[in-house]
Amino acid sequence: MDARLNYVTGPTTGKTFKHLMAAGRALKESPLPAVTQELVALRVSQINGCAACIDMHTKEAAAAGETPVRLNLVAAWREATVFTEAERAALEVAEQGTRVADAGEGVSDEVWARAAGHYDEGQLTALTVLVSFMNMVNRLNIIARRPAGDYEVGQAH
Template identity: 80%
Template sequence: MDARLDYSAGPTAGKARKHFMAVGRALKESALPAATQELVALRVSQINGCAVCIDMHTKEAAAAGETPVRLNLVVAWREATVFTEPERAALALAEEATRIADAGRGVSDAVWAHAAAHYDEDQLTALVVLISFMNAVNRMNAVTRQPAGGYEVGQAH
């Protein structure tokens, strides 16, 4: 499979990439736990069918020590017992925010309250930015049909 477009090349891409990378760095430096960030990025990417992001976040999470069991169960996290309550709250928020048009109402008060019970305002901000960021990246990759499978841990993303 060949990509339709190399959106990392050209003057517009260079400027946009700089800002996208800054968002990524800000998220990595946030107080939101790194494991939660990878689980949320993986779940959003699964929902959106973004193979290149699934590849990247699975590999990054595994390299950071995430277990194969947890990685394999992210897709069915509601039925899995291996996630903490804060992780479950983050995954629920990620699902509702990613599927925002499905319910026609955005994120429910119950899901928001569950997340707010486990994360402070700064962490919630990081979580919302992460979910939004992943949705944007997933969509760019899907539209341009970026191929998956070749990601190596530590690559710039």
């Protein structure tokens, strides 16, 4: 499978892509725990069906020490006992923030309150931006039909 276009180095999009990836790198340095970031990125990508991002975030999380059991259970986190309450709250925000059209209101006050019980304002800001960022990148990859499977850990995006 070949991508429809190369938005990474294309003549009109290369500069834009560099700025987008700078935003992604800034998120990595946010106060939101790194493991939570990878779980959220993976879950958003699963919901959106972005194979390239699922590939990347599964491999990055595994390289950072995430277990195969937890990675395999992200899609069914509600029924899994392997996630902390804080991770579960972040995953719930990620789901509602991704399925905004389905929820009607976006992230409910109840879900937000649960997350606010585990994360401070800086972490909540990072979580919100991460969910939004991942939705944008997922859509970019899906529209461009970026293939999956060949991502290598630490690879420049």
